[in-house]
Amino acid sequence: MIEENEVEEVILALSPTLSGNATAEFLKEFLSPFKLKLSRLALGIPYGLEIQFVDPLTLRKSLTDREVLKNG
Secondary structure (H helix, E strand, C coil), rough: CCCCCCEEEEEEECCCHHHHHHHHHHHHHHCCCCCEEEEEEECCCCCCCCCHCCCCHHHHHHCCCCCCCCCC
């Protein structure tokens, strides 16, 4: 069905929980035979939240998955 419909990308919108992470890993393995892009919605600091109120795990995830605005 994926190849027949020429699917180019699957975007996962899952909660940042153990269950959501497990589902993402399962789908990553399940979809690995197909030539398509697999992405997940970004996780991190909510818009408008003051940085001093962000918990350490969220801050670490935000730093790890940061977007490069200019390279070089």
